[in-house]
Amino acid sequence: MKQISVVGVGYVGLVTAACFSDLGNRVIALDVDEQRVSNLRKGVMPIYEPGLEELVERNVAAGRLTFTTSYEEALKGSEFVFICVGTPSGVEGEADLKYVEAAARTIAKTMTAPLIVINKSTVPVGTGDWVAEIIHEARPKPMDFWVVSCPEFLREGAAISDFMNPHRTVLGSTSREAADKVAQLHLPLRSPIVITDLRTAEMIKYASNAFLATKISFINEIADVCESLGADVKEVAAGMGFDARIGKYFLDAGLGYGGSCFPKDVKALAYMAEDMGLEPQILNAVMRVNGVRRMMIVDKVRDLMGGISGKTVGILGLAFKPNTDDMRDAPSIDIAKALIEGGATVRAFDPVAMEVAKGEMPKVEMMPDAYAVAKDADALIIVTEWNEFKHLDLERIRDSMREAVLLDGRNIYQPEQIKDLGFRYRGVGRGYNGSADSHIKTEVKVQPNAV
Numbered sequence: 001m002k003q004i005s006v007v008g009v010g011y012v013g014l015v016t017a018a019c020f021s022d023l024g025n026r027v028i029a030l031d032v033d034e035q036r037v038s039n040l041r042k043g044v045m046p047i048y049e050p051g052l053e054e055l056v057e058r059n060v061a062a063g064r065l066t067f068t069t070s071y072e073e074a075l076k077g078s079e080f081v082f083i084c085v086g087t088p089s090g091v092e093g094e095a096d097l098k099y100v101e102a103a104a105r106t107i108a109k110t111m112t113a114p115l116i117v118i119n120k121s122t123v124p125v126g127t128g129d130w131v132a133e134i135i136h137e138a139r140p141k142p143m144d145f146w147v148v149s150c151p152e153f154l155r156e157g158a159a160i161s162d163f164m165n166p167h168r169t170v171l172g173s174t175s176r177e178a179a180d181k182v183a184q185l186h187l188p189l190r191s192p193i194v195i196t197d198l199r200t201a202e203m204i205k206y207a208s209n210a211f212l213a214t215k216i217s218f219i220n221e222i223a224d225v226c227e228s229l230g231a232d233v234k235e236v237a238a239g240m241g242f243d244a245r246i247g248k249y250f251l252d253a254g255l256g257y258g259g260s261c262f263p264k265d266v267k268a269l270a271y272m273a274e275d276m277g278l279e280p281q282i283l284n285a286v287m288r289v290n291g292v293r294r295m296m297i298v299d300k301v302r303d304l305m306g307g308i309s310g311k312t313v314g315i316l317g318l319a320f321k322p323n324t325d326d327m328r329d330a331p332s333i334d335i336a337k338a339l340i341e342g343g344a345t346v347r348a349f350d351p352v353a354m355e356v357a358k359g360e361m362p363k364v365e366m367m368p369d370a371y372a373v374a375k376d377a378d379a380l381i382i383v384t385e386w387n388e389f390k391h392l393d394l395e396r397i398r399d400s401m402r403e404a405v406l407l408d409g410r411n412i413y414q415p416e417q418i419k420d421l422g423f424r425y426r427g428v429g430r431g432y433n434g435s436a437d438s439h440i441k442t443e444v445k446v447q448p449n450a451v
């Protein structure tokens, strides 16, 4: 059992604190936001993450997890401190490190014993060295400390599972001994642990996110070609995914990526490259392809409705992805804005994110469920693929709409099934643009002796 401090109790920090305490460590989680800390002490979560409330409650009750706004209280007796503060995009796309600097400086001034400082926030390559300089200068007196990079690979909506079952743990440091101590914290997770230098660890994080974003922009470009040539991108992706070198994940065509990570991390990596005088051609293409996906769906709904002004459009799903309330860079924000600017009335439903979404889209009427959104609507758009939208009573939906127009931004339906119900349906890359082409259902025959 070790004592660990976590600075920054957001999507990453709170999951990190709760999971390390669940592994049996004593964890003190700090945040500068007093309201957030006060709510957590009352068992009120600042974010929606499946399973998090119960995990926090159990470990607080066991006395392994506490929350504070005091750095003294947080660091006293701790051997490790994880920095999990926000690293938002700056004006030119570079990562804004003011919060990391504030945390590092305060840690330096407050520490009273040797400390391993671990960067979990996504930070540009070279930040580990920079944090070490800050601590070295800000310490009131010489005291041993070591900096380790331990990037997070948590998907929102699956963060606890991703923490407890990581594909790998990446650790970078100038001190092998410090890295080994942090590795010890992760041994119960029984996953591969990559130990390398600071800059390599920091780059592994950016390169991983940028590659996943590249897969998404790649399949979205293929989707556009599929629509022109009459192929079904969903089946194309399935056929591709059997190749282990390609893999079946992150090949879902649709509205492209949003959230607080991919957009900012791809931008930051491109910025780092350009800052070194390089031209990140692929990264720039990934961002360009992703940048047009949202308006593509608005164009489709305009085509199918014969215009936007005076129409009523329903949006199903607001969060940037399912199983989260996170609205950061959510496609729904841009889509709702464009529809409203085009003169449409917009109604929406999201199972979890409506409270957060209200602030981002004040003119959108929030409805109690999907059926209320569909009533008297001229079109319905699936923006976030929540499971509950996959088995709606589509006949009831169709009969309650003014026009049976369905835009499936995340390809959760089968085109021929929807067209047979009498909808005018458009997906993303699902055969010819809106044609009623006969859709041969792809079969997968696994030969008995297939390996």
Ligand code: UDX
Pocket: 007, 008, 009, 010, 011, 012, 013, 030, 031, 032, 033, 036, 084, 085, 086, 087, 088, 099, 100, 102, 103, 120, 121, 122, 152, 260, 261
């Ligand atoms: C953040 C980064 O956005 C992400 O790139 C990185 O991989 C992990 O850290 P996230 O947890 O989503 O992810 O950040 P956010 O939800 O904004 O939480 C940051 C928390 O840090 C907030 O609660 C904020 O109050 C707190 N904070 C910020 C501090 O405690 N101290 C500070 O100086 C600044």
Ligand code: UDX
Pocket: 152, 153, 154, 155, 156, 157, 209, 212, 216, 249, 250, 251, 252, 253, 254, 255, 256, 257, 258, 259, 260, 261, 262, 320, 321
């Ligand atoms: C991502 C990375 O997956 C995670 O490893 C990293 O630590 C943080 O960033 P997250 O942003 O929470 O996690 O969500 P993710 O599930 O990766 O989806 C990111 C975006 O890509 C979402 O907007 C999602 O809708 C979109 N996406 C994802 C696609 O459009 N197609 C896909 O096939 C997969």
